[in-house]
Amino acid sequence: MGEHRYHVVLNANAGTANATGVTKAGLQAIFEANGLQAEIDADPSQPMTDRVARAVSSAADIVVAAGGDGTITALAAALVDSPKSLAILPLGTVNALAKDLKVPLDLAMAVKSLVTATPQSIDVGEVNGRVFLHKVVIGLIPAVAAGRERIRSNQTMAAKLGLLRYFLRRIARTRRLAVVIDTDMSDAKAERVQAIAVASNAYNEGFGQFFHRENLDRGTLTLYVLKHFTFADLVRLTGGMLLGRWRDDEALRVESITKATIRSHKALLKVMFDGEVETMHTPLEFRIRPLALSVLTPVEVGTPVAPELTGATP
Known part of the structure; x- marks a missing residue:
């Protein structure tokens, strides 16, 4: 899936991200090490609604939620019935959907899994329009x-x-x-x-x-x-x-x-x-x-290419 374009919304304040010190440069290095082209939005000063809107309107065909369940739900809601697919890099505390989809909880392995991941349509619930x-x-x-x-x-x-x-x-x-x-x-x-x-x-x-x-x-x-x-x-x-x-x-x-x-x-x-x-x-x-949301589901994952999360180059 190296021909795809990825737009990543990184919530560096999510539980695991905050604890491990994940940075934009470190995440960019992991994508590049796996031959993936990604634009990474890591600007915490902007409202999440604006960041989600930019992700949906971007040229990328895959939007990546790099954060906790709140970040994932916000992006998923915007991508329902969209031609874009949602991918998940689980950086939260619970990571419920990531576990259901068997996404690796290790960040480097989760990025590597995008290379061979396949789209799957899943159901979403709705309450009072949300x-x-x-x-x-x-x-x-x-x-x-x-x-x-x-x-x-x-x-x-x-x-x-x-x-x-x-x-x-x-x-x-x-x-x-x-x-x-x-x-x-x-x-x-x-x-x-x-x-x-x-x-x-x-x-x-x-x-x-x-x-x-x-x-x-x-x-x-x-x-x-x-x-x-x-x-x-x-x-x-x-x-x-x-x-x-x-x-x-x-x-x-x-x-x-x-x-x-x-x-x-x-x-x-x-x-x-x-x-x-x-x-x-x-x-x-x-x-x-x-079947309102397309998500990327990983297949068998091998040994990741894993530069330091806080480094700029592998």
């Missing part, structure tokens, strides 16, 4: 994540213990959320729930598989409804996930759908949107957009 790649969660989980953000920069043991205490307190004190869930597979139903997740496609069930999706092109959403969540539920569900039997837990309801509306008496709900906590207006209108 594209998501993984899942949208409401209820307990975003509240816990908001607490996690407050200590993200503090990795001491005391901070980690503080997060655990915070999490357990939230379990004990959080009230269930009153919602009406209406899907294309079932009638509207009013219920009180602890959390709801709507995912693009479905998470695997198998030994040791935590939130991994093998298939991204089945044209469905999956609705996960957590009806209650005590400490005992936490222990049981965690064990079930380790053993690959969590879908059958009595605290959890799982449905395959293509559309859903979630209503609440609250005008605004805190949600986790592809890993980022934000606030959205209700009702939440979900739908699946089948």
Whole structure:
């Protein structure tokens, strides 16, 4: 795929990028070492919306998201139904889509994999007109994540213990959320729930598989409804996930759908949107957009050509 042109949006503030000191010059050197022509946008002073717009309007046929899940989702949303393909260099903390696509988490190997990668069309989810790649969660989980953000920069043991205490307190004190869930597979139903997740496609069930999706092109959403969540539920569900039997837990309801509306008496709900906590207006209108995004999927990767990430030449 050396004849292709790449436009790279580098978010040097993403988790792994920041920790390893990835620079524009270092990344350019890796592309050149693999015979790839790339224009790299590494300007953090510009709004991400402007950088995304430049990437979409560039002459490149492949747009590369070099950052975390937020960077990837922003570029993916702009490339939906576009002739350009999205490639991923996973530089974030979670790297959810990269793991689903089996993109190497090592930067040099990820760039090398572009040489032989092939395009694949995948589904994307949409909520209130906004594209998501993984899942949208409401209820307990975003509240816990908001607490996690407050200590993200503090990795001491005391901070980690503080997060655990915070999490357990939230379990004990959080009230269930009153919602009406209406899907294309079932009638509207009013219920009180602890959390709801709507995912693009479905998470695997198998030994040791935590939130991994093998298939991204089945044209469905999956609705996960957590009806209650005590400490005992936490222990049981965690064990079930380790053993690959969590879908059958009595605290959890799982449905395959293509559309859903979630209503609440609250005008605004805190949600986790592809890993980022934000606030959205209700009702939440979900739908699946089948095969709407072209992504590059790596094939077998050999030994990378790996100049120093912070050097200008190999």
